[in-house]
Amino acid sequence: MPETGAFGLYGTPPSDLADMSAGAIQFSPLIPGARSLEDQPDGSLSEFVMLAPPGTVERRYAMAQGLRALAPGAPFTVLAPKDKGGARLAKELKAFGCAIEPYSKHHHKICSGYRPEALEGIAQAIEDGAPRFVEDLGLWSQPGIFSWNRTDPGSAALIGQLPPLEGRGADFGCGAGLLAKTILGSPKVTQVILLDIDRRAIEAARRNIDDPRARIEWADVRQPGSLATLCPTALDFIVMNPPFHDGGAEDRALGQAFIAAAAGTLRKGGSLWLTANRHLPYEAVLRDTFSRVTLKVEEHGFKVYEARK
Numbered sequence: 001m002p003e004t005g006a007f008g009l010y011g012t013p014p015s016d017l018a019d020m021s022a023g024a025i026q027f028s029p030l031i032p033g034a035r036s037l038e039d040q041p042d043g044s045l046s047e048f049v050m051l052a053p054p055g056t057v058e059r060r061y062a063m064a065q066g067l068r069a070l071a072p073g074a075p076f077t078v079l080a081p082k083d084k085g086g087a088r089l090a091k092e093l094k095a096f097g098c099a100i101e102p103y104s105k106h107h108h109k110i111c112s113g114y115r116p117e118a119l120e121g122i123a124q125a126i127e128d129g130a131p132r133f134v135e136d137l138g139l140w141s142q143p144g145i146f147s148w149n150r151t152d153p154g155s156a157a158l159i160g161q162l163p164p165l166e167g168r169g170a171d172f173g174c175g176a177g178l179l180a181k182t183i184l185g186s187p188k189v190t191q192v193i194l195l196d197i198d199r200r201a202i203e204a205a206r207r208n209i210d211d212p213r214a215r216i217e218w219a220d221v222r223q224p225g226s227l228a229t230l231c232p233t234a235l236d237f238i239v240m241n242p243p244f245h246d247g248g249a250e251d252r253a254l255g256q257a258f259i260a261a262a263a264g265t266l267r268k269g270g271s272l273w274l275t276a277n278r279h280l281p282y283e284a285v286l287r288d289t290f291s292r293v294t295l296k297v298e299e300h301g302f303k304v305y306e307a308r309k
């Protein structure tokens, strides 16, 4: 086992399920400011703990990157909720050449072991999960990014309703930049600030959008400090298909926080354009925070609203 090197952490595992060093380096692409695991040199970590992501391709990619960056002989722990990929962890890690001792606790599967000298299938897993140009979308994307290889019907419904926009605006939770591409088609738009909590989405959006009016930033919309810095003056419009999953579980509060953040960032008379799954309870929050709310269309299970501040 290596005597020096950094402790790597990916995500925020429940503290009673995995030992974590206070000085751990965070590598999750969903935590703004975290380091990129892709940039971590081979064999440079002395320990690694990962709360593995739910998508199979994304999870195998992240585990392969983690094992690559870990020194031979160094210990690792990978865990996930049983119904969000945990049930497959042991098989996937064994296929990478790792001998592990899986056990279950608090609905999680936990796999611990030591990185073998020789890893198997790592290059293929990294290739399978790497960024790529998706012809059907006409965009760069990557497994793990929201709706990474198909157009989300909610986003399509919103694009169908967007009028030509004007002035300065933002795309909250921009993903790979699908909505922003439409917004930037309006010649009277002078600036669009694209924000997303997912570094992979931000990197894809930077490849997809080559327009001096776009500012693309890795940030959490729920952090008032980030918003105040990135949008210091009130905006004319905000467009969004807000997230409703946090760590794989439905979280309606997330969308409601996005609406509150939009209300706090728009100028009086400014417009929020929002698409959401029909079953999500956003109408009451919209009516509480905006002076006029109009349902523009309801189609394919989605509702599109314009809300004027």
Ligand SMILES: C[S@@+](CC[C@H](N)C(=O)[O-])C[C@H]1O[C@@H](n2cnc3c(N)ncnc32)[C@H](O)[C@@H]1O
Binding pocket: 146, 147, 152, 155, 172, 173, 174, 175, 176, 177, 178, 179, 195, 196, 197, 198, 201, 219, 220, 221, 222, 240, 241, 242, 243, 244, 254
């Ligand atoms: C439903 S997707 C929409 C993506 C894109 N706008 C589209 O229409 O294809 C929601 C996006 O919000 C991002 N997101 C989730 N929580 C966030 C947060 N707290 N701050 C910023 N972005 C967030 C997700 O990473 C995801 O890309």
